[in-house]
Amino acid sequence: MAAHKNIERNTVLQGDSIELMRSLPDCSVDLVFADPPYNLQLKGDLRRPNNSLVDAVDDAWDQFSSFRAYDDFSRAWLTEAHRVLKPDGGLWVIGSYHNIYRVGAVLQDVGFWILNDIVWRKTNPMPNFRGRRFTNAHETLLWCSKGPEARYSFNYDALKVANDDLQMRSDWVIPICSGGERLKGEDGHKAHPTQKPEALLHRILIATSAPGDLVLDPFFGSGTTGAVARRLGRDYLGLERESRYIDAARERIARVTPLAPEDRQIVTPRRQEPRVPFGAVVEAGLLSPGQMVFDARRRFMAKIRADGSLIAADVKGSIHKVGAELQGAPSCNGWTFWHFDVEGRSVPIDVLRQKLRAELN
Amino acid sequence: MAAHKNIERNTVLQGDSIELMRSLPDCSVDLVFADPPYNLQLKGDLRRPNNSLVDAVDDAWDQFSSFRAYDDFSRAWLTEAHRVLKPDGGLWVIGSYHNIYRVGAVLQDVGFWILNDIVWRKTNPMPNFRGRRFTNAHETLLWCSKGPEARYSFNYDALKVANDDLQMRSDWVIPICSGGERLKGEDGHKAHPTQKPEALLHRILIATSAPGDLVLDPFFGSGTTGAVARRLGRDYLGLERESRYIDAARERIARVTPLAPEDRQIVTPRRQEPRVPFGAVVEAGLLSPGQMVFDARRRFMAKIRADGSLIAADVKGSIHKVGAELQGAPSCNGWTFWHFDVEGRSVPIDVLRQKLRAELN
DNA sequence: TCGATAACTGAATCGGCAA
DNA sequence: TTTGCCGATTCAGTTATCG
Numbered sequence: 114m115a116a117h118k119n120i121e122r123n124t125v126l127q128g129d130s131i132e133l134m135r136s137l138p139d140c141s142v143d144l145v146f147a148d149p150p151y152n153l154q155l156k157g158d159l160r161r162p163n164n165s166l167v168d169a170v171d172d173a174w175d176q177f178s179s180f181r182a183y184d185d186f187s188r189a190w191l192t193e194a195h196r197v198l199k200p201d202g203g204l205w206v207i208g209s210y211h212n213i214y215r216v217g218a219v220l221q222d223v224g225f226w227i228l229n230d231i232v233w234r235k236t237n238p239m240p241n242f243r244g245r246r247f248t249n250a251h252e253t254l255l256w257c258s259k260g261p262e263a264r265y266s267f268n269y270d271a272l273k274v275a276n277d278d279l280q281m282r283s284d285w286v287i288p289i290c291s292g293g294e295r296l297k298g299e300d301g302h303k304a305h306p307t308q309k310p311e312a313l314l315h316r317i318l319i320a321t322s323a324p325g326d327l328v329l330d331p332f333f334g335s336g337t338t339g340a341v342a343r344r345l346g347r348d349y350l351g352l353e354r355e356s357r358y359i360d361a362a363r364e365r366i367a368r369v370t371p372l373a374p375e376d377r378q379i380v381t382p383r384r385q386e387p388r389v390p391f392g393a394v395v396e397a398g399l400l401s402p403g404q405m406v407f408d409a410r411r412r413f414m415a416k417i418r419a420d421g422s423l424i425a426a427d428v429k430g431s432i433h434k435v436g437a438e439l440q441g442a443p444s445c446n447g448w449t450f451w452h453f454d455v456e457g458r459s460v461p462i463d464v465l466r467q468k469l470r471a472e473l474n
Numbered sequence: 475m476a477a478h479k480n481i482e483r484n485t486v487l488q489g490d491s492i493e494l495m496r497s498l499p500d501c502s503v504d505l506v507f508a509d510p511p512y513n514l515q516l517k518g519d520l521r522r523p524n525n526s527l528v529d530a531v532d533d534a535w536d537q538f539s540s541f542r543a544y545d546d547f548s549r550a551w552l553t554e555a556h557r558v559l560k561p562d563g564g565l566w567v568i569g570s571y572h573n574i575y576r577v578g579a580v581l582q583d584v585g586f587w588i589l590n591d592i593v594w595r596k597t598n599p600m601p602n603f604r605g606r607r608f609t610n611a612h613e614t615l616l617w618c619s620k621g622p623e624a625r626y627s628f629n630y631d632a633l634k635v636a637n638d639d640l641q642m643r644s645d646w647v648i649p650i651c652s653g654g655e656r657l658k659g660e661d662g663h664k665a666h667p668t669q670k671p672e673a674l675l676h677r678i679l680i681a682t683s684a685p686g687d688l689v690l691d692p693f694f695g696s697g698t699t700g701a702v703a704r705r706l707g708r709d710y711l712g713l714e715r716e717s718r719y720i721d722a723a724r725e726r727i728a729r730v731t732p733l734a735p736e737d738r739q740i741v742t743p744r745r746q747e748p749r750v751p752f753g754a755v756v757e758a759g760l761l762s763p764g765q766m767v768f769d770a771r772r773r774f775m776a777k778i779r780a781d782g783s784l785i786a787a788d789v790k791g792s793i794h795k796v797g798a799e800l801q802g803a804p805s806c807n808g809w810t811f812w813h814f815d816v817e818g819r820s821v822p823i824d825v826l827r828q829k830l831r832a833e834l835n
Numbered sequence: 836t837c838g839a840t841a842a843c844t845g846a847a848t849c850g851g852c853a854a
Numbered sequence: 855t856t857t858g859c860c861g862a863t864t865c866a867g868t869t870a871t872c873g
Binding site: 180227229282 | 577
């Protein structure tokens with residue numbers, strides 16, 4: 114067996130993912146997040162009805178000669194991921210219908226055990242311009258443990274609180290990565306063709322890792338995993354072949370401010386409420402972990418945490434629960450109770466739900 | 475090759491799905507809908523495509539042998555489905571994370587071409603009682619053509635209209651089958667463990683079949699496919715092993731009232747409207763040779779000639795070709811690009827085509 | 836400076852028919 | 855089998871431009 118290096122944390126290694134993984138020791142990472150090439154098989158150009166050209170993913174790294182070749186590639190990196198993962202660790206893989214059925218079958222063959230498949234429902238997908246199919250409005254994530262009997266970590270209560278005390282479902286509604294979050298090169302063009310939204314990684318890391326955990330991303334790309342890991346106090350190790358992506362990722366991660374430990378804490382049990390969850394408001398960046406909220410008359414204050422829970426003195430939980438307990442009331446509608454500051458004016462957080470609701474539906 | 479029977483329509487055949495499919499002729503069905511089992515008792519059930527028995531019984535019952543056995547089963551029925559399907563036919567398969575990645579990989583291996591994966595998002599899924607995973611709130615459907623170059627039928631316009639004039643997306647929000655729709659046995663218990671909602675089949679049949687089409691369901695179960703096919707004026711052929719399910723399904727389908735042909739009509743696909751050449755508009759005197767047409771913003775002008783061609787400076791040809799060349803675009807729909815004056819207002823020439831179409835019926 | 840409007844963009848397996 | 859032509863086809867945004 115090859116000599117395995119100790120892992121240096123919070124770095125990006127340049128090279129072939131599979132070879133680099135072979136240099137890592139057994140059972141050394143807590144979580145793997147992988148966004149492998151999708152093997153899109155695009156033929157000609159595609160134009161919008163207004164004749165503009167769609168900027169397709171036609172990079173060499175996404176080209177495979179056959180399903181067989183793609184399966185071999187998948188088996189190679191998934192085998193290494195399995196070896197490198199701690200016994201109680203977790204694996205996440207994201208893909209589309211082009212590749213996820215290949216990847217899913219191979220990861221089962223390699224020994225991983227699927228815990229859930231998660232659907233990322235995009236609020237703003239690209240339309241089907243020719244009207245030949247359904248709008249391809251989602252991507253799929255597979256969440257796995259190391260084997261059928263393996264233990265795994267899942268912060269059930271944190272997610273439930275972030276989801277307004279309802280169990281988090283297997284379908285997640287999150288916009289695609291665009292606007293200010295999207296990394297641009299010096300030419301103003303997108304720095305990476307398939308940058309993932311930070312909200313997606315935020316939910317994944319909150320759900321299935323703890324502060325101090327080591328997260329391996331073998332297809333690091335623009336470094337979304339690293340950026341969110343750093344913000345949430347997780348360590349990361351990125352593997353990436355293209356130096357231009359590595360440069361962009363390093364710069365991006367350096368700009369991230371890690372949250373204070375108390376702001377990334379998660380809660381202990383409890384429960385109830387309706388649609389657009391407060392956690393989504395936090396994930397969307399409309400409010401930030403660490404930011405304060407208060408009631409209309411400023412008698413009570415609470416601090417927002419990374420999982421979408423609130424904390425005030427000895428009370429912690431959902432926006433509803435914390436509001437109720439502070440008032441000594443049996444219940445409370447946190448959406449209308451809690452406010453935040455916009456240029457000195459106090460505004461109920463419900464406006465953010467309405468804003469998000471408009472986006473999500 | 476075995477002698478293949480002619481297909482009797484709107485019946486349920488009792489027996490092993492794979493064997494029964496082998497008795498059907500090549501290229502004889504328009505659509506396959508399959509809800510394959512995945513809780514198989516791997517005891518002598520499974521046969522390879524060559525009809526040999528899978529030895530899952532004797533092997534140590536491990537993950538690998540069970541996946542292999544399930545793959546063999548999937549390959550066998552998907553191979554037959556592919557053979558039996560017409561060249562322009564479609565395939566739908568529904569499954570959950572337990573089996574859909576096996577099925578998806580095998581159907582690609584067998585030659586099917588994935589057109590979309592569809593997420594059936596359940597509004598009322600069963601909660602995760604132990605709180606160890608995300609609420610499993612969806613199932614996955616795969617929609618395929620017979621191959622990468624194959625044609626397929628898709629009623630784009632009907633779906634768009636049904637969706638408030640927005641393209642139908644790949645995520646469908648549909649409640650699970652319960653209440654009055656759920657078949658009950660004499661004991662009051664559900665008659666079938668995985669009865670699918672009729673709303674799901676309704677959308678599938680409207681989207682990818684036409685009245686009179688033959689729909690094959692090799693795992694007929696409670697007969698949802700048959701019931702919806704009958705209501706929508708499609709023919710069905712069900713295959714099912716268990717006689718108790720067949721009895722329930724036949725009774726159920728007999729109670730269905732087929733829609734009147736005019737009620738199952740869908741919007742006329744715009745692509746299928748009768749073709750009207752621009753020359754016919756000129757011949758009908760709706761526009762005159764010598765008259766000028768121009769684009770909406772009056773950046774380009776052209777003159778109509780007697781043969782129904784346009785001329786602008788050094789460019790001449792069809793309404794489409796001249797529009798494309800003037801814009802420097804690869805193509806152009808001349809009907810919507812070119813306008814003419816009616817009482818000072820600028821109107822696309824497409825209104826004249828529609829007028830002519832109405833006269834021609 | 837501001838509001839209205841135009842232009843641009845996103846992991847996309849995106850024609851059919853006749854000659 | 856290949857070529858050429860007809861003509862059908864987009865949603866939710868963000869950024870840039872114009873008045």
